[in-house]
Amino acid sequence: MEIYHPAEMLSRDEIAALQCQRLRETVRQARNSRFYRQRLDDAGVSPESIQSLDDLARIPPTAKQDLRDSYPDGMVAVPQERLVRLHASSGTTGAATVIYHTREDIRTWAELMARCMFMAGVRPWDVFQNTSGYGLFTGGLGIHYGAEALGCLTIPSGPGNTRRQLKLIRDFGVTVLHIIPSYALYLGDALAAEGLDPAALSPRIALIGAEPHSEEVRRRIESLLGLKAYNSYGLSEMNGPGVAFECQCQDGMHLWEDAFIAEILDPETGQPVPEGEVGELVMTCLTRTGMPILRYKTRDLTRFVPGLCACGRPHRRIDRIKGRADDMLIIKGVNIYPMQVEQALMALPEVGQNYQIILTHDGRMDQLTVQVELREDFFQEDMRALTGLQKKIAGILRDEILVTPRVELVQANTLPRTEGKAVRVLDKRGDA
Amino acid sequence: MEIYHPAEMLSRDEIAALQCQRLRETVRQARNSRFYRQRLDDAGVSPESIQSLDDLARIPPTAKQDLRDSYPDGMVAVPQERLVRLHASSGTTGAATVIYHTREDIRTWAELMARCMFMAGVRPWDVFQNTSGYGLFTGGLGIHYGAEALGCLTIPSGPGNTRRQLKLIRDFGVTVLHIIPSYALYLGDALAAEGLDPAALSPRIALIGAEPHSEEVRRRIESLLGLKAYNSYGLSEMNGPGVAFECQCQDGMHLWEDAFIAEILDPETGQPVPEGEVGELVMTCLTRTGMPILRYKTRDLTRFVPGLCACGRPHRRIDRIKGRADDMLIIKGVNIYPMQVEQALMALPEVGQNYQIILTHDGRMDQLTVQVELREDFFQEDMRALTGLQKKIAGILRDEILVTPRVELVQANTLPRTEGKAVRVLDKRGDA
Ligand SMILES: [Zn+2]
Ligand SMILES: [Zn+2]
Numbered sequence: 001m002e003i004y005h006p007a008e009m010l011s012r013d014e015i016a017a018l019q020c021q022r023l024r025e026t027v028r029q030a031r032n033s034r035f036y037r038q039r040l041d042d043a044g045v046s047p048e049s050i051q052s053l054d055d056l057a058r059i060p061p062t063a064k065q066d067l068r069d070s071y072p073d074g075m076v077a078v079p080q081e082r083l084v085r086l087h088a089s090s091g092t093t094g095a096a097t098v099i100y101h102t103r104e105d106i107r108t109w110a111e112l113m114a115r116c117m118f119m120a121g122v123r124p125w126d127v128f129q130n131t132s133g134y135g136l137f138t139g140g141l142g143i144h145y146g147a148e149a150l151g152c153l154t155i156p157s158g159p160g161n162t163r164r165q166l167k168l169i170r171d172f173g174v175t176v177l178h179i180i181p182s183y184a185l186y187l188g189d190a191l192a193a194e195g196l197d198p199a200a201l202s203p204r205i206a207l208i209g210a211e212p213h214s215e216e217v218r219r220r221i222e223s224l225l226g227l228k229a230y231n232s233y234g235l236s237e238m239n240g241p242g243v244a245f246e247c248q249c250q251d252g253m254h255l256w257e258d259a260f261i262a263e264i265l266d267p268e269t270g271q272p273v274p275e276g277e278v279g280e281l282v283m284t285c286l287t288r289t290g291m292p293i294l295r296y297k298t299r300d301l302t303r304f305v306p307g308l309c310a311c312g313r314p315h316r317r318i319d320r321i322k323g324r325a326d327d328m329l330i331i332k333g334v335n336i337y338p339m340q341v342e343q344a345l346m347a348l349p350e351v352g353q354n355y356q357i358i359l360t361h362d363g364r365m366d367q368l369t370v371q372v373e374l375r376e377d378f379f380q381e382d383m384r385a386l387t388g389l390q391k392k393i394a395g396i397l398r399d400e401i402l403v404t405p406r407v408e409l410v411q412a413n414t415l416p417r418t419e420g421k422a423v424r425v426l427d428k429r430g431d432a
Numbered sequence: 433m434e435i436y437h438p439a440e441m442l443s444r445d446e447i448a449a450l451q452c453q454r455l456r457e458t459v460r461q462a463r464n465s466r467f468y469r470q471r472l473d474d475a476g477v478s479p480e481s482i483q484s485l486d487d488l489a490r491i492p493p494t495a496k497q498d499l500r501d502s503y504p505d506g507m508v509a510v511p512q513e514r515l516v517r518l519h520a521s522s523g524t525t526g527a528a529t530v531i532y533h534t535r536e537d538i539r540t541w542a543e544l545m546a547r548c549m550f551m552a553g554v555r556p557w558d559v560f561q562n563t564s565g566y567g568l569f570t571g572g573l574g575i576h577y578g579a580e581a582l583g584c585l586t587i588p589s590g591p592g593n594t595r596r597q598l599k600l601i602r603d604f605g606v607t608v609l610h611i612i613p614s615y616a617l618y619l620g621d622a623l624a625a626e627g628l629d630p631a632a633l634s635p636r637i638a639l640i641g642a643e644p645h646s647e648e649v650r651r652r653i654e655s656l657l658g659l660k661a662y663n664s665y666g667l668s669e670m671n672g673p674g675v676a677f678e679c680q681c682q683d684g685m686h687l688w689e690d691a692f693i694a695e696i697l698d699p700e701t702g703q704p705v706p707e708g709e710v711g712e713l714v715m716t717c718l719t720r721t722g723m724p725i726l727r728y729k730t731r732d733l734t735r736f737v738p739g740l741c742a743c744g745r746p747h748r749r750i751d752r753i754k755g756r757a758d759d760m761l762i763i764k765g766v767n768i769y770p771m772q773v774e775q776a777l778m779a780l781p782e783v784g785q786n787y788q789i790i791l792t793h794d795g796r797m798d799q800l801t802v803q804v805e806l807r808e809d810f811f812q813e814d815m816r817a818l819t820g821l822q823k824k825i826a827g828i829l830r831d832e833i834l835v836t837p838r839v840e841l842v843q844a845n846t847l848p849r850t851e852g853k854a855v856r857v858l859d860k861r862g863d864a
Contacts, residue, residue: 135566136587
């Protein structure tokens with residue numbers, strides 16, 4: 001097996017020793033910011049008091065709200081002249097959060113990203129098309145710098161304009177795509193609509209991320225585009241893309257433990273969940289100088305994949321994101337994650353690329369409606385067959401989520417689509 | 433005077449010697465591409481035959497059409513695995529042109545760009561907001577890499593969303609903006625509309641380029657935004673931004689002659705125009721490895737500013753772009769450049785930020801109409817005053833362009849505006 005960086009093969013003991021040493025350095029660095037100086041003083045955490053990884057639990061977690069409260073620069077840990085980059089979430093409201101990077105942070109991030117891409121099989125001679133939006137959003141520039149560090153010929157196409165995307169893919173023999181799952185499905189349909197054979201297209205790898213999605217969606221992307229799709233995980237608070245990535249085993253995402261400490265905690269109690277169980281991912285970055293963040297509550301739900309990966313890299317793997325702690329829907333008193341619905345639907349061959357979960361309240365109780373696009377050929381079926389299918393889907397969903405939904409079958413391409421992120425849930429229960 | 437790179441102070445003799453040596457190397461490198469191997473063989477130009485800068489004239493010029501004809505990779509001069517970046521013009525039609533860069537090309541370009549910004553007064557401790565579009569267009573990534581090389585805190589805001597741009601400027605104490613002239617005027621009006629005092633805003637420098645504009649527009653931008661505005665020149669065929677830039681004298685743009693050879697030629701005959709006269713800028717890049725281009729006919733009209741700049745940098749200056757050779761309008765047999773109209777209009781205090789040149793043909797002859805937005809307060813004037821103003825503008829324009837236009841005065845903010853490039857000319861003479 002080829003590796004990009006020796007750190008990929010550190011043993012568990014070496015990882016633990018490095019994490020402890022870097023945690024101490026990161027605590028020291030974080031204390032240069034107004035926010036962490038106060039927070040760590042209050043908790044009695046000094047760099048010297050970090051003696052083992054058990055001391056991590058003494059550091060209070062950092063919440064999204066802490067980032068908002070310290071806007072714009074309460075967490076900055078270096079003099080301003082050392083900063084070279086600012087990234088921000090949406091930014092139109094006062095609730096924006098921003099992350100600052102030094103030149104070294106940008107380099108470290110690019111190297112982590114390059115390591116991820118290499119692990120998924122990307123090589124310097126690949127032609128790489130980046131359909132992420134560039135700018136304040138980290139997906140575009142983050143992956144771009146990684147591809148450049150790796151040495152790919154990088155085409156910064158940005159999102160949208162599907163005709164142009166296809167032209168670029170064909171004219172330049174693109175071999176690797178970075179694409180969000182819902183747009184990959186859209187692109188696959190566009191290929192089919194133009195009568196193009198996916199097997200004849202040059203891309204052999206798609207890097208997919210930024211949207212939680214099910215294994216079924218990954219398999220669909222692979223078959224629609226005729227390539228291998230690898231899951232990516234990242235969040236702007238931990239740089240952006242480049243945090244965890246699938247190796248060629250496609251069995252969970254290796255999280256780079258020389259650069260991050262990951263914990264999986266019960267979102268309510270803040271205590272570790274038993275090994276292998278689902279909880280909230282809490283992340284500490286170990287290499288950032290401009291704006292270190294300690295024990296960040298990501299709100300993303302996942303679990304550690306038990307055991308050692310077949311590829312041999314000792315870095316632990318996280319499972320695909322099951323949803324966000326904030327995404328959980330409570331319907332008729334039952335906890336439901338949209339990803340459960342997607343997983344059940346996408347396993348059915350009759351189901352097309354799009355669906356929507358609609359919640360209403362009829363004055364007495366919650367009502368769950370699931371609108372499901374059918375594939376063109378299945379929609380041609382007679383009414384009796386459709387009614388049968390409707391019942392079948394309702395039954396499968398009930399078994400999965402323990403609530404019986406109203407199922408509406410609709411024609412392909414009739415639900416609202418987007419070239420950006422898909423809107424999968426409409427909660428209208430608050431509406432008059 | 434502080435300089436960023438010793439090359440800024442090369443003497444004319446040193447520049448000439450370096451140009452000759454690099455031209456020879458560039459000819460050698462270009463011959464690795466299918467296109468130039470053929471083109472240079474046909475012209476009998478070998479690297480060894482380049483003995484002095486006079487030999488430049490033996491190299492046939494390269495036209496935009498040559499780039500189109502060699503699409504997608506006929507001008508690539510290195511093995512594909514050495515390429516790390518592709519940029520393209522519009523790209524939706526077969527007429528797209530693409531430029532490839534190696535890792536060294538990207539570094540050289542970033543350093544040239546950083547040198548430009550430093551010359552305009554930008555320093556590592558500045559906070560830099562880049563409102564250019566990122567992606568295949570060179571303005572975004574080109575300036576971004578330069579700002580990062582220089583060490584500015586770079587905010588990759590991208591274009592549009594004026595409310596967010598203003599919020600970023602204020603929240604992060606932005607000191608330098610990169611902005612196209614028409615959007616700078618738009619932003620200035622947005623400031624005024626919100627009752628914000630430009631003098632109270634933090635930006636002290638705007639880098640403006642990508643659109644030909646008049647000195648009057650620059651002065652307006654400076655007063656509307658309360659800062660110094662510096663002109664920038666670049667084109668994707670010569671990397672993008674970073675080719676020529678104003679120093680703090682604001683008296684023409686220094687063109688980096690260690691990296692480029694510039695000629696100003698008669699667009700018809702291809703012969704040099706007399707020193708100081710306007711002609712077509714023809715450019716040779718001296719440092720590019722991935723895709724060198726020799727004697728590229730830019731279609732941009734300018735002249736060399738005579739004499740030595742007060743700043744002392746020996747690199748020659750080009751004057752602001754007078755328009756494009758293709759922009760020339762022939763109206764009633766007279767040659768007119770839209771920039772002449774802009775210059776005349778923007779010198780009048782009554783005139784607002786926007787105007788439009790409309791050409792029609794009434795079946796017998798060409799008709800020139802100029803629609804002019806007035807400033808709010810002037811539009812309040814009585815009809816007689818307005819009629820007087822209309823006549824005054826028509827007279828001023830006739831003196832400038834030798835054709836008497838129909839002048840229509842309109843209210844501020846009624847002409848079509850855009851957050852992107854302004855559309856200044858509507859030629860409807862071909863319409864039925
Ligand atoms: Zn693995
Ligand atoms: Zn000067």
